[in-house]
Amino acid sequence: MTDSNGLKILIADDEPLAAERLQMLLARIDDVLLVGTAHDGESAVRMAEALQPDLLLLDIAMPGQDGIEVARALSRHGKSPAVVFVTAFDQFAVAAFDVAAIDYLMKPVDADRLARSIDRARAYLEARDARSPDEALAAPPSQWLEEFWASDLSGLVRIAARDIDRVTAERDYMRLHVGKRSWLIHHSMTALEEGLDPELFVRLHRSAIVRRDFIAGFTRNSSGRWIARLADSNEQPVGRLYADQVRAIAGR
Missing domain, CATH: 2.40.50.1020 (LytTr DNA-binding domain)
Structure with missing residues (x-):
């Protein structure tokens, strides 16, 4: 799941101040590695495909492809990164579970709340990677809302x-x-x-x-x-x- 430097994280946010705040908060968390920052949906998809992050901290309201569309696009490529949405708008929460987001953070992001999301991402990825290919085939994602x-x-x-x-x-x-x-x-x-x-x-x-x-x-x-x-x-x-x-x- 991760290399010796820790959990690889990609930030995607079109607001420079919001992205900078996430960078500062991540700097306080052990065993994480920021691999890049994207400022729109299209670059988020390209960078995720190239850098293979473990976790994507993803804004929703972005120009071009929004965060929901980015998550859907990445979900089609094998083991996609875990997704935590970071947004100023709570009306997107209903759409978040449609793309299997593991968490949903409201801006301005609280340091402790972000740390809990990182822990949740680690647990999710460890559980996913522990499943054998046969188990993955035997337990496809549910078609029902969970x-x-x-x-x-x-x-x-x-x-x-x-x-x-x-x-x-x-x-x-x-x-x-x-x-x-x-x-x-x-x-x-x-x-x-x-x-x-x-x-x-x-x-x-x-x-x-x-x-x-x-x-x-x-x-x-x-x-x-x-x-x-x-x-x-x-x-x-x-x-x-x-x-x-x-x-x-x-x-x-």
Whole structure:
């Protein structure tokens, strides 16, 4: 994964001050080697292909190819570098998991937060490189969404899809419910329904998706409409268009 000088890192950011800050922060971290700095998407792809970094600290809003496009382009070339997005905008968090980013840092980058990202990158690369070719073929990347990034008071938080109890729509946003906490993400219900594993989740209403094992049972109200009883004692009305889902779950 790395040479004797440590983890090889490439910075891609069109803002000179932002790139310089990352360089200064990296200088304080042991066992890392800055191999270059790119200032637009096209040069980021060229430099990554030539320098073969282990980790790419990648801005998203750049002229020409943006960071998402850069990550997608590099993912087509064998073992691509681990990607940590570094951006001033949290609205790109939804797109980040589509290209398997291992972390998402908000500007101005905090030194401790960057150090944690470096540790996460090391762990990711070590686990990836430890897999044999047969294991890599036997375990292709999942076609389903496995994680989300959502805004939090401290910045951004990673949410594993399988930890989500239910999803409810709130105008142009979706609320992810995990235990007693919840987060808003900018996504459509249709896209979530198509992206979440149908073995784990089921849509019960035009504005609600529920994890299957979070459903404790079903009852009918006075008008004959199905109501899902959830594990947290809440209830979720079942839309008339989704009544077949109840019969499928119940095996009837």
